[in-house]
Amino acid sequence: MDAELMQREFMYPGHVACPGCGAAIAMRFLLKALGEKTVMIIPACCWSIIAGPYPQSALKTPIIHCAFETAASTASGVRAALDMLGDTETTVVAWAGDGGTFDIGFQALSGAVERNDNFLYVCYDNEAYMNTGIQRSSSTPYGAWTMTTPGRDWKKMRKKNIVEILAAHRIPYVATASIAYPDDFIRKAKKAKEIKGSRFLHVYTTCPTGWRIPSEISIKIARMAVQTNIFPLYEVEDGTRYTINYRPREYLVREYFRMQGRFRHLTDKDLDQIQKMVDEDWQRLLSKAGQG
Amino acid sequence: MRRVIEGSQAVAEAVRLSGVQVVSAYPITPQTHIVETISDYCEKGEINATFMRMEGEQSCLAALIGAQAMGVRTFTATSSQGLAYMHELLHWASAARLPIVMAEVNRALAPGWNIWTDQTDSLAQRDTGWVQIYCEEGQEVLDSTLIAYRLAEKVNLPVMIVLDAFFLSHTYEPVDIPDEDEAHRFLPPYKPQFRITTADPRSYGALVTPADYMEMRYDISLAMNDVFLQLDDIHAEFSSIFGRTYGPVEALNCEDAEIILLTSGTITSTSRLVVEKLRKQGEKIGLLKARLFRPFPVDAFRNNLKKARKVAVIDRNCSFGAGGIFAQELKAALCNDDVKPLIYSYIAGLGGRDVTPDVIEDIYWKTKSADTPEQESVWIGLKEVSHGR
Numbered sequence: 001m002d003a004e005l006m007q008r009e010f011m012y013p014g015h016v017a018c019p020g021c022g023a024a025i026a027m028r029f030l031l032k033a034l035g036e037k038t039v040m041i042i043p044a045c046c047w048s049i050i051a052g053p054y055p056q057s058a059l060k061t062p063i064i065h066c067a068f069e070t071a072a073s074t075a076s077g078v079r080a081a082l083d084m085l086g087d088t089e090t091t092v093v094a095w096a097g098d099g100g101t102f103d104i105g106f107q108a109l110s111g112a113v114e115r116n117d118n119f120l121y122v123c124y125d126n127e128a129y130m131n132t133g134i135q136r137s138s139s140t141p142y143g144a145w146t147m148t149t150p151g152r153d154w155k156k157m158r159k160k161n162i163v164e165i166l167a168a169h170r171i172p173y174v175a176t177a178s179i180a181y182p183d184d185f186i187r188k189a190k191k192a193k194e195i196k197g198s199r200f201l202h203v204y205t206t207c208p209t210g211w212r213i214p215s216e217i218s219i220k221i222a223r224m225a226v227q228t229n230i231f232p233l234y235e236v237e238d239g240t241r242y243t244i245n246y247r248p249r250e251y252l253v254r255e256y257f258r259m260q261g262r263f264r265h266l267t268d269k270d271l272d273q274i275q276k277m278v279d280e281d282w283q284r285l286l287s288k289a290g291q292g
Numbered sequence: 293m294r295r296v297i298e299g300s301q302a303v304a305e306a307v308r309l310s311g312v313q314v315v316s317a318y319p320i321t322p323q324t325h326i327v328e329t330i331s332d333y334c335e336k337g338e339i340n341a342t343f344m345r346m347e348g349e350q351s352c353l354a355a356l357i358g359a360q361a362m363g364v365r366t367f368t369a370t371s372s373q374g375l376a377y378m379h380e381l382l383h384w385a386s387a388a389r390l391p392i393v394m395a396e397v398n399r400a401l402a403p404g405w406n407i408w409t410d411q412t413d414s415l416a417q418r419d420t421g422w423v424q425i426y427c428e429e430g431q432e433v434l435d436s437t438l439i440a441y442r443l444a445e446k447v448n449l450p451v452m453i454v455l456d457a458f459f460l461s462h463t464y465e466p467v468d469i470p471d472e473d474e475a476h477r478f479l480p481p482y483k484p485q486f487r488i489t490t491a492d493p494r495s496y497g498a499l500v501t502p503a504d505y506m507e508m509r510y511d512i513s514l515a516m517n518d519v520f521l522q523l524d525d526i527h528a529e530f531s532s533i534f535g536r537t538y539g540p541v542e543a544l545n546c547e548d549a550e551i552i553l554l555t556s557g558t559i560t561s562t563s564r565l566v567v568e569k570l571r572k573q574g575e576k577i578g579l580l581k582a583r584l585f586r587p588f589p590v591d592a593f594r595n596n597l598k599k600a601r602k603v604a605v606i607d608r609n610c611s612f613g614a615g616g617i618f619a620q621e622l623k624a625a626l627c628n629d630d631v632k633p634l635i636y637s638y639i640a641g642l643g644g645r646d647v648t649p650d651v652i653e654d655i656y657w658k659t660k661s662a663d664t665p666e667q668e669s670v671w672i673g674l675k676e677v678s679h680g681r
Contacts, residue, residue: 036490036493037490038490039362039488039490041358048498048499049499051495051498051499052495052498052499053498053499053500053501054495054498054499054500054501054504055495055498056495056498057493057494057495057498059493059495060493061490061493062488062489062490062492062493062494062495062496063493063494063495063496063498064358064361064488064496064497065495065496065497065498066354066357066358066384066497067354067380067381067384069350069354070350070351070354070357070381072351073346073350073351073352073354073355073358074354074355074357074358075358076344076346076351076355076358077314077316077344077354077355077356077357077358077359077360077362077366078358078359078361078362080314080342080344080355080358080359080364081313081314081358081359081360081361081362081363081364082362083342084313084314084341084342084364085362085363085364090490107347107348107351108347108348108350108351108354110347111346111347111348111351112351114347115344115345
């Protein structure tokens with residue numbers, strides 16, 4: 001890893017994230033890769049709070065807070081203005097949670113990337129509406145408890161596959177990344193920074209509060225998500241060229257699920273079903289990468 | 293140069309002359325000619341702007357919020373459902389103190405689908421912190437759009453230029469189009485009062501606690517109040533360059549009038565004919581055209597209406613459960629005055645139904661013959677239908 005790059009910080013020491021928050025870690029890594037010539041556009045999400053109340057800021061870059069559904073369209077406008085002002089150097093980043101990306105911001109995102117607008121969209125995915133207190137989103141995985149999928153009503157639908165949807169727009173670059181794999185994450189962020197057009201990073205960010213896990217296993221859970229193939233690390237260029245960045249030893253999903261309070265209600269039979277779904281998804285990915 | 297153009301084109305000509313840098317657009321009838329013309333000018337290089345073809349009105353305004361915050365001049369246009377869809381972002385634009393200019397073509401809201409003129413769409417946005425200017429004819433549309441940029445950028449509030457569907461947006465009239473030098477003398481290139489830059493990183497629109505929120509809202513209120521003063525200066529300067537005079541209202545025969553019609557938009561033009569006709573018959577009728585709606589020009593209304601016995605407000609809009617919106621606002625504005633006219637509220641022309649000279653004359657005679665106004669708005673020209681309940 002680039003030692004100098006890991007030394008530089010564009011987050012101030014103070015922020016108001018929960019202990020073990022993956023979203024705070026992800027922002028720190030992202031800015032190490034992108035540097036200070038970055039405009040950060042943040043819709044309603046945990047980061048509306050984490051960034052600090054007026055007149056404070058947790059970041060050494062400008063932040064534009066925007067309406068929930070408008071991260072992508074605001075970023076398109078910022079890019080258009082910078083281009084008109086002759087500034088092609090500054091990186092424009094839309095930084096949104098899964099609710100703001102998979103759900104309410106989806107139209108704006110699809111519109112922006114269909115136009116191939118020149119900015120980097122980063123979705124930090126904590127798999128539910130965490131800032132409002134743990135409600136189900138279309139990114140919430142099969143099997144999960146949330147405040148709106150309580151008891152027997154645990155979520156019975158699959159998580160929306162946002163990466164495939166973005167890839168289907170044939171944009172230059174789509175990749176997944178994880179806070180447990182900083183080298184891979186930073187490499188992808190740096191790569192995305194150099195590409196023109198729409199770029200999308202889907203970052204797995206643990207939420208100890210919402211997932212009912214101890215904060216000290218935040219990174220461990222993130223690593224297990226990759227190692228179980230629940231959250232594979234891969235890139236898709238121009239919507240067609242797939243590269244799988246990490247070939248795990250295919251741990252069973254059971255251990256990952258058993259460590260999280262949000263999945264406590266699942267039976268062994270449910271977990272067998274989930275293992276099947278994960279294996280199936282992994283095979284599909286392998287075949288897309290020509291390794292099936 | 294004098295050309296015969298549509299109201300929509302009058303907007304587009306002003307936008308061309310404004311030196312706009314970012315335009316966002318989404319199709320909705322009947323504002324489409326505005327953005328189509330601008331798109332054409334961008335393609336031909338007559339406007340040096342980025343033309344953004346968005347996927348919805350919400351995104352149109354969001355994109356301009358981003359662009360304007362970076363320090364460029366912006367424009368968009370919409371109508372009806374599109375404006376309603378933008379609602380959240382209307383609040384955002386004003387509270388972020390961004391001088392965005394938007395043309396809004398008054399069109400009725402669905403259901404049922406109706407593309408014709410009706411002011412309820414824009415008046416429903418009266419609390420969003422946008423300045424609203426209602427136009428009567430093509431020249432006023434062009435002039436007001438140029439004026440809107442000057443005003444917006446002075447007070448850091450967004451401005452909505454409002455024009456009637458079809459009766460104005462699609463009606464061809466002779467319009468004086470200023471040459472570029474003249475226009476630039478009035479509206480020089482944009483110098484933002486603040487802009488977002490990586491050289492001075494700050495957080496915009498962050499969480500604000502009860503300790504600070506109220507002061508920020510009071511600032512918006514102060515800026516709105518400042519519009520009266522600034523607009524007077526801008527109107528004066530406009531007049532000195534172009535020789536055309538505007539104010540927050542326009543009064544016709546109000547000095548000695550016993551009954552004054554209060555109108556906005558294209559109903560005003562028709563009312564002018566009625567006033568001329570009835571004056572000839574010896575009726576003491578006047579006409580007050582409301583041009584500025586937000587901020588509500590209380591002093592201008594008070595000064596022009598104080599000598600009249602009655603005011604007949606014609607609203608092409610309705611706030612259900614409260615009635616005509618101009619009438620409501622006028623009543624609220626005058627209620628504490630010692631001497632004030634009786635206010636008669638009429639609703640006419642919803643969903644684009646014609647408001648003909650006969651309709652307006654009927655309103656005049658109804659007002660004259662009634663000693664006291666009805667408590668509720670009187671709907672004009674309703675057909676006999678069963679309102680079963």
